Amino acid sequence: MATYTEILRNEFPQIDDEVFDYITGVLECGSTDFEDGEEVFDAIGGVLQEVSSDSKNEDDIREICLQMFNTFKLDCNSVKQQVLLDAPVQLSQMAGEYDDASNDVQGIWMIKRVQNTTVDAKKLEKAEAKLKAKHERRTEKDSQKTSGPVVLEEASASQASSKKESRIETSGKSKSYDIRIENFDVAYGDRSLLTGAELTLTYGRRYGLVGRNGLGKTTLLKMMASRNLRVPSHISILHVEQEVAGDDTTALQSVLDSDTVREGLLKDEKELNARIAAGQSDGTESTKLSEIYSKLEEIEADKAPARASVILAGLGFSPKMQQQTTKEFSGGWRMRLALARALFAKPDLLLLDEPTNMLDIRAILWLENYLQTWQSTILVVSHDRNFLNAVATDIIHLHSQRLDTYRGDYENFIKTKEDRLKNQQREFEAQQQYREHIQVFIDRFRYNANRASQVQSKLKLLEKLPELKPVEKETEVILRLPDNFEKLSPPVLQLDEVEFFYTPEQALFMNLCVSADLESRICIVGENGAGKSTLLKLLLGDLTPVRGIRHAHRNLKIGYFSQHHVDQLDLNMNSVELLSSRFPGRPDEEYRHQLGGYGISGELALRPVASLSGGQKSRVAFAQMTMPCPNLYILDEPTNHLDMETIEALGRALTKFKGGVVLVSHDERLIRMVCRELWVCENGTVRRIEGGFDEYRDILHEQFCKEGFL
Template sequence: MLEIRNLDYRVEARPLFEGASARVSAGWKVGLIGRNGTGKSTLLRLIREEIAAPGKDSPIRLQNGARLGWVAQEVAPTDQTILDVVLEADAERHALMQEAETATDPDRIGDIHARLLDIDAWTAEARASEILMGLGFTTADLSRATREFSGGWRMRAAIAGALFAQPDLLLLDEPTNYLDLEGAAWLEGYLRRYPNTVLIVSHDREMLNRSVTHTMALEHRKLTITPGGYDDWLKLRAAKLAQLESQKSKQDKDRAHLQAFVDRFRAKASKARQAQSRIKMLEKMQEITVPIAERTLPFSFPEPETKLSPPLLEIEDAHLGYGPQAVILKNVRLRLDPDDRIAIIGTNGQGKTTLVKSIAERLPLLAGNRKVPKKVEIGYFSQDQLDELTEGDTVLEHVMRALPKDTPVAKQRAVAAQIGFSHEKVETKVEKLSGGEKVRLILGLIALAKPHILILDEPTSHLDIDSREALIYALNDFPGAVLLITHDVYLAEATADQLWLVKDGKVAPYAGDLADYRALVMSSDREKAGATKASADPAEDRRRNAQARDTAAPLKKKADAAEKSFEKANARIRTIDTELARSGLSPQKMTELSIERGKLEAEAAKAEEAWLMALEEYEAALKESAAS
């Protein structure tokens, strides 16, 4: 299906591939692994011919006639429904359906309908619905316009389109970054049943163990393929490394023995021939090299400065949400103690993020009581915070603001190094950092506050497997409470000893473990979603969805207005940055522009927060209205 032969490729002066070769057979499900920055996404771009490998003959060959498919970008925000967008992903079916409406030649009409029958076109809507609902969409969502969904949901729709099209070789680059635990579990099962070949870049250890038949490792600019999942590859690599070390140890002893003979007898005429023979043996001896293990930078969450007696936090009889019209969770009662390790589970849209935002005081309680000691410190991480880093500022400037004002520069640099940023990297502007580096910076800044409670909402989306392992060690060493939302089953199982289930407007402890929960999701909820492939009354569905949109229209206007304010402030900031970059600007004008920029940054931050909150209110109101 796919052959890579002696691939050489570099980005500027940095080589990514040197004589890399691999062969993927039809039907294989291959997990592509490697550290961040080694070139995994670049390899997918080379396969797609989005970028070209040097040389006349391409080192990458796809089987003749094979259809290649991938997730190019999120679905565009238009008036087209999510279901229709996914159906159009099957280009052949879409073209035939359109032609069938205009064709007049009886023979051609017969050919069209025969081909539609061959490609199972008449079950397409049911199959597309099943995929969308497996990825977390509801029945009501299928008839909603794509513009009504956030970017993350439109990316899920793009993934659904790629799966529905069923290309001969499907390329997926970190698809679980956009999924919750339930969606990731569904995708694992779907990939196992997928009839064609898959090449998936993933750092999700459990997905790689459950859904792939082979593992392709990118290490030291080479590619190797081994049968089995990630854990199988780890065992084979460890065995190979042990064998190499043993062979190198033996070779070093042989080399030392030969060299000792040469050094001792080279000057003696009677032994000169033997010495010369051993010199030739030394020259012919091929050096056995043991690959140097790359060091993973650790994470660290220090002990809080003040020890507090339990409970660290209590919430009693609380309603949580985004206003009186958008109550997501009701009568919430919970308590956090210093030794709690809790993973929050529940299908998407049930309110997991609403819960942790409320605990972290990012959202006010709509009703009820919140009790916390005055000195309690809460560290909160979410994917939204990646955008809260100040564009144009360096890593060092972010660290500097998190430390006391009188901290010496040398100390600031030392702290940045402890977080994981070298002497050269601290001067990098945050927009130039990779996703994993941004996560590391934010977690490092959180750690500087020495929190009593760590709340992490999908912290691993941009981390490679080794960095996720390092995060597990850090969380297990942390002496405070941990609340975790994650689609990474391995991380959750390795750190959490309690589960909280968020479902049907309630939060409650879950008695089983993650394996029980996965089995429950796959055997009940997802099957029900898959079985609800078409409404018995499409007209009633359309009426109900239209009514839901009308009810939520004021919230949509509120979200649109906040988005426009956010975009307007950012547009002016970009203009100011251009002006500040001009030469010959007077000090007075520079000061005026800098002051204006600071005010606009504050306005943009408030507008963005209002926009995101309004969008969540709108989506919650849509779901509530559609369900009623």
């Protein structure tokens, strides 16, 4: 196989000696660091394009760079021993020695350039700068790896308490199930999330907790669940946060196990019957069994399996799945199991954090109906506007390090908040005018002895006026999707007579014919397991059809947002470094501008990605996805973890976008804002619904009625 120097001479016979020495010097120094042909192209591609004098296009030069990279790999595989230097090499000293040496010295450090070279000197300097920047990034990345994962800051809570509250709590006399947490602070590391806040939860009401990403909604739930914030000890709390552990327990039994009282009584019954059967009775077993049976009857233990089965069925578990062991389920299904266990256990306070993220539309509609009859207290963090309208009786708004409570659903909250802010602004402006009026009088008669008493009276009046503050308006979230691309003739993406399966026994799609163009606004819906994510991967080309053809326009550029986007981010990097590693060679200002367009600005862009909230990580993923300016977006559950304002901004951006959109989402409002076409995955095919989301909702409602859920 030819060496890289031979490839260089053969492909560019007209190259002058200085440029040849420069390029070979770059390749020799970087041969062990280059990870692929693209990195070789980044280092020397610009210089080679200049040398080729338009005889070779960019693709040709990329292919040549790949050939040279392959020679490095061959050399690395053949060399098995390392050479250790006797002493460290000081590059700065070497550069100084070259500076004093004769001009005949050639190398990668060139002090002067011959002016008659065929390549612009600026091209060479730019290539050198690129290589230097690449080495610096790699060194920084390696040092991060050796230093281990980022150590995250911890959340903390503090709360003032009165002696009266402590006495009532320790005496056990409190029988109220209302919760009142006064004058408390919550912090995350050195950042204050809540200061002097108050939270009141009345038993039996359902509260929706809303606020911008990163303000501390999830942290507040965790502080309550861990009782770092004092909740009366007689009130049981269940926080649906972690997925169920995978073991040999069936899904149905896992749900039944969450009722510890029932399971304890059944265990005692079994032990007593075993003692009687073994002839070890002491005469008290009959009395104890009678007490156990009475308690089991009181809690309707015999109806528990049926109730657990109904909950599982509503969340999408078929009768067969209910008998499967928990270790057979994926993470998403185990999270559903955790939710089912919480609903079955009926705690006094149920804490839910984004429960709709793991559910399809059918399961969300079932959960809405189920929670409307919930007897105890719920505090739910959700970004789903329709879900909150269906479930919440009150809204708690987290902003400006405090909590404000509003009666009614989310729509009523929006209206009441706007009215409250208008009144607050009017009061502030009226007071400012009154202050100015008094100040004019004081300034006019300050030095008038006859009016001295009046001036003093006015000054005291100013001091007694309550200090009103102007309304702090939340900055509007604006997302912009770049659309500076040429129009492509339809169809730009097509699946024709496609058949696909993971196992031959069960075909997932048969005779599938769908297409999308730059005018498309498509939403794909269907139950979990119906093939929505598989359909996306077929459209992306990540999966190859067993039969049939995928057609894609040669100039099609797809932007893909995965519902597991966090798994694709390097959590040890900050957001600027993340974009720099993905799209190297651009100034930091460009990366920061791109991130700023998605709300990741200032010091937020320099924090490790691991320390960002779920919604902030999603915004970083959006910034990364849109940087290459795609002309078709394929989005898989893009609203997971986003706050209401960002979802609204995303909806507006997708509506204005001039390219195509294929969307998998369970967020009804986003679907209504963006999509004009609905594809339903079911029974191994994709069916288009002409009536849009309203027709699909009616179909699901009819199914619920048939299955006895409504």
